[in-house]
Amino acid sequence: MASVVELSYYPVKGCAGASVNEVMMTPAGPAHDRSFMVVSAEGVFRTQRRDPRLALIRPGISADGERLALGAPGHGTVSVDVDISGTRRNVDLFGAPYQGIDQGDTAAEWLSDVLGTPSRLVRVPPEHHRVTDGRTPGTSGYADSCALHVLSRSTLDLLNRKMADRGAPPLPVDRFRPNIVVDGWDEPHTEDRSHRITIGDTELGYAKLAIRCAVTLVEQESGVRAGPEPLRTLASYRRAAQGGVAFGAKFAVLRTGKVSVGDDVNVLRWGESEL
Template structure:
């Protein structure tokens, strides 16, 4: 039987993830996932594509979402009271305009020091209304696309076999920054065909394949770019018909609830892969 073996949410977009054994799944994904975003002074989101040192920033957020701490090597911890009612400011995510609540000058100074570029921290406003695209529409905070990214263990195992055959090293799952990792599917990329999924009391609907970018070439422990893998190898067998290379699958949330490591994964509707 397929089961959930990892759950990870990413409180600050682009920064390190927080593993957990149980999480509340909201319509926008795992609770607190991508609810904050680092932006330039002009409001444009920062990404590991251009700022790989985001990876070394480890956020931790209280269960009620009222306190956020930021940790980075050789830097004093920043502890913030989260502002959910302040003035909204325009932010830009992949060219689409949204709003964010600025979290103040202390956060801006801390991030600017760590990243070496003038930066500010914003939070998704409570009234944030975003419709995500894909076969199953949904919503999300500041995630790149849909609410959830799902990858199976066998999918990574296949990639690692191909990498080692080319003389490259093995890659950990965190290179791909999934929210949910599933084991028990013997066939790699089974998640591509799972169109309706039930996990515990929650239900997920297939949205789209996850097209991968240069973030997968960043070592998440060090914030160092280490390309050209895995994109070079993925390009040999995972080219998507609409361009790019696909690895993992994005899902929208059909029914919220609690999801836990160890939960069984039931696919109630299968479809053809879009690759």
């Protein structure tokens, strides 16, 4: 039986994640996941693709979502009260226009110091009604696309075996920043074909393959781009028809509820892989 072995959520887009034993799954994914985003002075989102030092920032959000702490090596910690009623500002996420609530100068000055470039912190406003794409539409905060990224251990194990054949060291799962890691699927990339699943109280619908980008080249502990792996090895066997390389799958939340480490992963409907 397949089961959940790791759960993570990422309060601030592009920054370090929090590993937890249980999480409440909302329509936009795990509670507080990608609720915040670091942007330039012009409102353009920051990403590890261009600012790998984002990986060094470790956010902590209170259970009620009213207090956010940010910490980074050599920069201490800063805490701010979360503003959900302030003035909205325009923000840009992959060229798409959204709104964000600026979280003030204290967070902005701290982030600018850590990243070495002028930066602001914004939060998703309560009226944020984003519609995500894929076979199963859904919603998300400031995630790249869909609410959930699911990855199986067998998928990662296959990649690491192929990398070992090239003389490359294995990569930890955090290089891929999944929300849910599944063990017990013996065949790699089973998540590609699991088109409707239940976990704990929730039901999830497959949306699309996870197309990987330069973020996978960043060592999450050091905030340094290490390249060319894993993209070089993935390009040898996981090229996607739409371009790029695929690794893991994105899902939409169809029924909310609690998900815990150890929960069974039940596939209600199988489908063909898009690869």
